[in-house]
Amino acid sequence: MLNTLVLTIGYGATLVITCEGDFGASLFEVNAGRLEHLKPVLLQIGDLIREGFKKNFASGGRPAWMPLRPSTVAAKARMGMPKGPKGGVIRRLVQNGAFGSDTILIGAGPGGGKMRDAFVQKSSPDHVEMINEKDGTVDEGASVFYARFHQQGTKNMAARAQTLGEDDIAAMLQALTDYLKGAE
Secondary structure: OOOEEEEEEOOOEEEEEEOOHHHHHHHHHHOHHHHOOOHHHHHHHHHHHHHHHHHHHHHOOOOOOOOOOHHHHHHHHHOOOOOOHHHOOOHHHOEOOEOOOOOOOOOOOOOOOHHHHHHHOOOOOOEEEEEEOOOOEEEEEEOOOOHHHHHHOEOOEOOOOOOOOHHHHHHHHHHHHHHHOOOO
């Protein structure tokens, strides 16, 4: 009997949802037929993961990412931040209500926001989504080579990992529950 759903997030962060006790037993046994066709709910959970990542970029992390070093802020300012193309602010790159050289994990220049887009936009060429219906796994992340350094940190840089909040996890559990109970 399946009683665990594994969600892999980005570079090596794994969220395991285990249903135990009466809730888990009744949920998974009664709806055994739906367990054979998890792809619809796994796709929905992938959408919820991307929404969680979007919240991270908009708020500067959940929990908050370490602030940038003054040298990084100065370097981003030299590259032209906070100005976007044509001198305007790019709304999707706003963080904590502002867009400036202290905006975390969002770079300057024509490629600014590449990693953010890779994590949150399914249409990004750098977005990674792998769904394994047999194992009940969802993997959402980015193939941008430097994303792993931000996820895990380095000797000289604090980790600024993509994590999911309790609200994201609750939404995923609700989606799974609704699906397995047959709610559309």
